[in-house]
Amino acid sequence: MVGDVFKALADPTRRAILDELLDRDGQTLFELCARLATKHGLSSTRQAVSQHLDVLEGAGLVTTCRQGRYKYHHLNTTPLHIIVERWLSGHRRDRT
Amino acid sequence: MVGDVFKALADPTRRAILDELLDRDGQTLFELCARLATKHGLSSTRQAVSQHLDVLEGAGLVTTCRQGRYKYHHLNTTPLHIIVERWLSGHRRDRT
DNA sequence: TTGTCAGGCAAGTGCTTGCTTGCCTATCCT
DNA sequence: AGGATAGGCAAGCAAGCACTTGCCTGACAA
Numbered sequence: 001m002v003g004d005v006f007k008a009l010a011d012p013t014r015r016a017i018l019d020e021l022l023d024r025d026g027q028t029l030f031e032l033c034a035r036l037a038t039k040h041g042l043s044s045t046r047q048a049v050s051q052h053l054d055v056l057e058g059a060g061l062v063t064t065c066r067q068g069r070y071k072y073h074h075l076n077t078t079p080l081h082i083i084v085e086r087w088l089s090g091h092r093r094d095r096t
Numbered sequence: 097m098v099g100d101v102f103k104a105l106a107d108p109t110r111r112a113i114l115d116e117l118l119d120r121d122g123q124t125l126f127e128l129c130a131r132l133a134t135k136h137g138l139s140s141t142r143q144a145v146s147q148h149l150d151v152l153e154g155a156g157l158v159t160t161c162r163q164g165r166y167k168y169h170h171l172n173t174t175p176l177h178i179i180v181e182r183w184l185s186g187h188r189r190d191r192t
Numbered sequence: 193t194t195g196t197c198a199g200g201c202a203a204g205t206g207c208t209t210g211c212t213t214g215c216c217t218a219t220c221c222t
Numbered sequence: 223a224g225g226a227t228a229g230g231c232a233a234g235c236a237a238g239c240a241c242t243t244g245c246c247t248g249a250c251a252a
Contacts, residue, residue, distance in 0.1 A: 002111075003106060003107070003108055003111075006102050006105040006106040007106040009102040010099060010102040010103040010106050011099070011239090011240080012099055013240085015098075015099075028198075028199090029198070029199065030197085030198065030199085044240095044241085045241075045242070045243095046198095046199080047200090047241075047242070047243085048240070048241055048242080050199075050200080051239095051240075051241080052240085066199095068198090068248095068249060068250075069197070069198050069199075069248065069249040069250065070198065070199090070249090071198075071199070084180060107209090107210080109210085124228075124229090125228070125229065126227085126228065126229085140211085141211075141212070141213095142228095142229085143211075143212070143213085143230090144210070144211055144212080146229075146230080147209095147210075147211080148210085151209095162229095164218095164219060164220075164228090165218065165219040165220065165227070165228050165229075166219090166228065166229090167228075167229070
């Protein structure tokens with residue numbers, strides 16, 4: 001749903017995560033935690049980041065694939081493009 | 097701030113309000129209430145809509161101008177374009 | 193097999209939010 | 223003046239959210 005995407009984007013930590021994934025796609029949870037701390041100055045715990053990733057995945061902005069004990073996170077910009085199409089370019093005339 | 101815009105857009109009622117203002121700009125609070133009820137099937141009270149308008153104004157998505165006892169609400173798409181520029185087209189490389 | 197590393201589950205907490213209720217101010221019309 | 227109309231203020235409430243804490247599972251290496 002469109003609302004889920006906006007809700008996901010409403011949090012600065014989640015935007016930082018997307019930022020990080022854009023910079024280096026396919027990171028694991030621990031990688032993300034480390035780089036968010038150093039590069040973005042965020043001190044989020046692993047669980048917090050994990051929950052944010054769940055939200056992002058729920059919004060379709062992040063896809064995951066597990067290999068062995070590692071879970072890689074990939075950025076998916078499709079929902080963003082959908083939003084641009086319906087909400088921010090035209091603008092559109094159809095329902096939410 | 098960018099986060100305020102996303103937060104404002106995260107609520108379906110607020111998106112409906114923007115929708116309505118896009119359809120007919122410069123509506124008053126009562127007008128909006130009436131048209132949200134009939135055209136969008138929403139049964140929001142006046143106060144609820146008023147508070148949503150405050151949020152939208154805080155995000156810069158709506159500007160107001162008062163004349164006499166009427167307060168007209170105007171759509172402002174600038175924050176949307178800013179978001180498209182920094183977040184949804186390129187993508188950008190700078191900070192939140 | 194035992195330890196370590198990557199990640200998951202779930203209850204609890206404090207803050208925010210969307211909304212209601214009730215009352216108040218200001219403007220206009222007659 | 224007096225009523226009707228357009229809107230504002232503020233306290234209260236229930237649900238949602240971001241985050242923590244503590245413990246658990248599953249994969250790999252020694």
